[in-house]
Amino acid sequence: MPTAGRVRVPLERVDPCCWRIPRSFQPDMRVDGLVFADDVLIDAIREDQSLLQVANVATLPGIVAASLAMPDIHWGYGFCIGGVAATDPAAGGVISPGGVGYDINCGVRLVRTDLTEADVRPRLETLVNELFARVPCGVGQGGRYKFKPPDLRRILTEGSPWVVQRDIGEPEDVEATEARGRIDGADADAVSDRAVARGEDQCGTLGSGNHFLEVQVVDRVLYPEAAAAMGLASGQITVMIHSGSRGLGYQVCEDSLRDLRDVPERLGIRLPDRQLACAPVDSPEGRRYLAAMRAAANFAWSNRQIMTHLAREAFGRVFEKSSRALGMRLVYDVAHNIAKMEEHEIDGVRRTVCVHRKGATRAFPPGHPDIPARYRAIGQPVLIPGDMGRASWVLVGQPGSMQRAFGSTCHGAGRRMSRSAAIKAARGRSIRRELADRGVIARARGRTGLEEEQPDAYKDVDAVVRVVDEAGLSRRVCRLRPIGVIKG
């Protein structure tokens, strides 16, 4: 039987794109682990400790069906990155801040334009420089927008619609945002003063690490009807933004883990990793975390909304036209670090469960009532950032996501190289020049940003999305090739 690296996690083949970690692997596992991957990706996955983390998550109280992992799974802290777990509050199900992550509602949005590569190429360097100047990024960079405490409270409770009402965006942006940019049940009072202090000048900032803003070209269309519904066609320019809830969200997670860290012992919950600290969804600690997490999620949608506005301004200035005249419409915005109460069918019974998506994207199928009317016939758009040298993807949710993965799919390429290994591999090279040779103009604020995030540090995103397509979780719509990148 194949095993996982040094931890020897057993894997049984379910089908060409799915593997099972049997419940018998560890006595505390309440359900099986299921990993979506093909033969090539599973070999890479075995290299780190992520499979053990899938098994660890399977020990959480109230977990239903299986502890799931997407093909972009890699070693995280507590949960693996690329993990999905649903817990049933009616059966003592827990909420775990580690199942959401520090960067609450880290997510991706995509803006389409009427421009083509031929329109942009001659002015690409100017455009990238303009974006780099306008969109704050990197360590310690405050935003162009400062919100006073009463306004910040409104962002926390009302999300991106409140920002759009302040003329920072187009009214249609709200409709094209997951949860319409505002998740119910957020409580600004559940967010600590420290979290507010960390986030007060960060709404509208990119951050660092794997966050980015990219100018891309649609280079291949696989599902023309869906692409047309999104206003996308071959050769067209798009803008992708990847960021989350910044310091505010990190501090909410930090505060909650401290709040919850004694709860498992008090309730007799045995955990294989402290980072999995959790509390029943229906407990004071669980409710407090959910209220704060939702507020941080609303902050993240507002953050991406403001950066969309800044990107539109940059395009407007460079191309001397309004962003409306340039056709800069938001295609969609998805969260990939979040927990949501959703209704799913489990063993033939409809149940409301708490779905943790940690590095996984919601991918509701055609006809689902929670997706915008204009996408209901094709399924929810799913945005998958890859790496800055090769590609990113647009997918749509498929019925298999509901049957197999609580309406979820992958979230990115998944790292294959540690940050230190990436820096070492970049010694004596100029990643910026290598990207330029591939036609990509990149700007980064941090000294090691481009080295750590170089294309080779990631798995091949084309292989990842092929698996979720073949597994029936989501369908490939179009591939986006980067031509301009800004990073923290």
Place this chain on the structure above:
Amino acid sequence: MQASWREIPHTADLGIEVTAPDRAALFETAARGMIACIGDLSPAAGAAAETVRVLLAAADEAALLRDWLAEVLFRVDQRRMTLAAVNFAALDAGRLDAEITLVPYDPARSVLRREVKAVTYHQLSVTRTASGFTARVLFDI
């Protein structure tokens, strides 16, 4: 034995392993190691220093170290300051009482690498060795 730290690899994030002859050196070196992961932060010329007292209690030594680093990180991230000096008035396996002096850093004179989002609990450890202490901490990047 001199206190030292080194980076330890992690697929998506970054960790440090710290060795020190005593607990105070372990805690101070871990804080300096964490800040070095963010960047080489040069104090701003003529900027006023700020001294704050940090009081912490935790059920075990590893949790205490993590809480201490989270406390320092908050100030570095939110106040854009770096650590100038640490003075432990009391430090045992479950309690910390320290005065830390922070100074604003000058981004133009600093080498900024990456944001450290948080200090995680994953594979967190503090162990006593024949020559002192060793700790491992992973950061979310």
